[in-house]
Amino acid sequence: MTTTDTAATSPFLAACRGEKVSHTPVWFMRQAGRSLPEYKEARAGTTMLDACANPELVCEITMQPVRRYGVDAAVFFSDIVVPLRAIGIDVEIVPGTGPVIANPVRTEADLKRLRDLEPDDVPYITEAIGLLRRELGETPLIGFAGAPFTLASYLVEGAPSRNYTHSKTMMRSQPDLWNAIASRLAAIAGQFLRVQVDAGAQAVQLFDSWAGALSESDYRRLALPHSRATLASVAGEVPSIHFGVGTTHLLEAMSEVGTDVMGIDWRTPLSQAAKRLPGRPLQGNLDPTAALADPKPMLAEVDEVLSEAARVPGHIFNLGHGVLPETNPDALKRITDHVHEKTAE
Numbered sequence: 016m017t018t019t020d021t022a023a024t025s026p027f028l029a030a031c032r033g034e035k036v037s038h039t040p041v042w043f044m045r046q047a048g049r050s051l052p053e054y055k056e057a058r059a060g061t062t063m064l065d066a067c068a069n070p071e072l073v074c075e076i077t078m079q080p081v082r083r084y085g086v087d088a089a090v091f092f093s094d095i096v097v098p099l100r101a102i103g104i105d106v107e108i109v110p111g112t113g114p115v116i117a118n119p120v121r122t123e124a125d126l127k128r129l130r131d132l133e134p135d136d137v138p139y140i141t142e143a144i145g146l147l148r149r150e151l152g153e154t155p156l157i158g159f160a161g162a163p164f165t166l167a168s169y170l171v172e173g174a175p176s177r178n179y180t181h182s183k184t185m186m187r188s189q190p191d192l193w194n195a196i197a198s199r200l201a202a203i204a205g206q207f208l209r210v211q212v213d214a215g216a217q218a219v220q221l222f223d224s225w226a227g228a229l230s231e232s233d234y235r236r237l238a239l240p241h242s243r244a245t246l247a248s249v250a251g252e253v254p255s256i257h258f259g260v261g262t263t264h265l266l267e268a269m270s271e272v273g274t275d276v277m278g279i280d281w282r283t284p285l286s287q288a289a290k291r292l293p294g295r296p297l298q299g300n301l302d303p304t305a306a307l308a309d310p311k312p313m314l315a316e317v318d319e320v321l322s323e324a325a326r327v328p329g330h331i332f333n334l335g336h337g338v339l340p341e342t343n344p345d346a347l348k349r350i351t352d353h354v355h356e357k358t359a360e
């Protein structure tokens with residue numbers, strides 16, 4: 016089946032384009048991962064980044080939530096720091112903490128370490144996506160990359176950060192250095208998207224998870240141009256989604272990056288986002304902690320999200336951020352079935 020045929024039958028891809036759907040499509044950010052016992056079993060004894068370089072394991076882990084929940088899209092199992100490791104940056108993902116970089120990139124001299132990503136650096140991505148497209152049949156595969164600010168929030172800081180002090184100081188005191196690093200990151204992340212789309216990913220999501228730490232004017236000057244450059248590598252080829260956390264104040268600015276869909280976190284009601292971004296398909300936005308509650312209050316909150324989305328031209332149901340590791344998979348199955356039943360034509 017060609018990409019176009021799949022697009023014709025996929026509610027997820029139709030919603031991305033703002034077209035009519037047979038039911039509201041559902042997927043969950045971090046749907047693969049520690050909330051699934053079968054994930055813990057498959058991952059046992061392998062580090063996160065070694066797992067990302069093993070095509071059979073990537074295929075199995077990506078498929079697990081598709082099989083279990085019947086979600087309308089798969090999200091490629093990888094990480095935003097995979098392309099950094101592929102160009103030789105010493106990065107580890109420390110369980111329970113996140114990405115840690117041995118030698119953060121902070122000077123003019125460090126820039127040389129940010130070479131271009133070549134497709135040959137990540138043959139395992141191409142191979143894993145080939146395996147997945149065969150396994151997935153008509154279910155579309157979402158590829159992704161980190162936006163330059165969020166990548167810098169690890170690469171420049173060196174470890175998960177609360178205040179992003181190194182990056183934000185560099186933005187003010189050495190804006191030329193900041194822009195040089197961010198444009199190298201845009202080229203690397205753009206190439207990471209390119210490889211995924213060339214291998215068969217049918218949509219992409221740009222994660223700027225931590226952009227909410229910037230004021231609107233700083234975002235517009237110092238982050239938006241680099242995010243736009245990242246997306247430009249695949250713009251217009253496949254549907255695209257853009258997402259950040261705590262970005263209520265940035266929705267209009269982030270929408271100027273130009274993705275088809277805007278991801279909304281749980282703090283912004285979808286009806287408000289729809290008024291501010293007229294005509295734009297939206298993805299979201301159940302509070303991830305709602306999936307920890309008893310079924311009755313949980314489903315009441317799901318219904319509230321659906322009713323908030325009533326006037327959205329193309330709603331993709333998702334959480335407002337990733338699945339929390341303590342989530343019971345049965346809750347996500349219940350949510351998926353409920354959204355499908357409630358919104359079926």
Ligand SMILES: Cc1c2[nH]c(c1CCC(=O)O)Cc1[nH]c(c(CCC(=O)O)c1C)Cc1[nH]c(c(CCC(=O)O)c1C)Cc1[nH]c(c(C)c1CCC(=O)O)C2
Nearest residue numbers: 044045046047048092093094095110111112113222224337
């Ligand atoms: C900021 C960010 C990262 N990675 C990512 C982001 C943007 C999305 C977001 O805002 O959550 C993106 C990402 N990371 C992962 C995916 C896979 C696809 C999916 O199921 O969503 C995606 C899309 C797997 C992962 N990436 C990571 C895990 C956990 C690894 C494990 O099993 O120990 C998974 C499944 C590790 C990781 N990697 C990162 C963090 C903060 C962590 C969590 C640290 C922890 O809590 O242990 C960096």
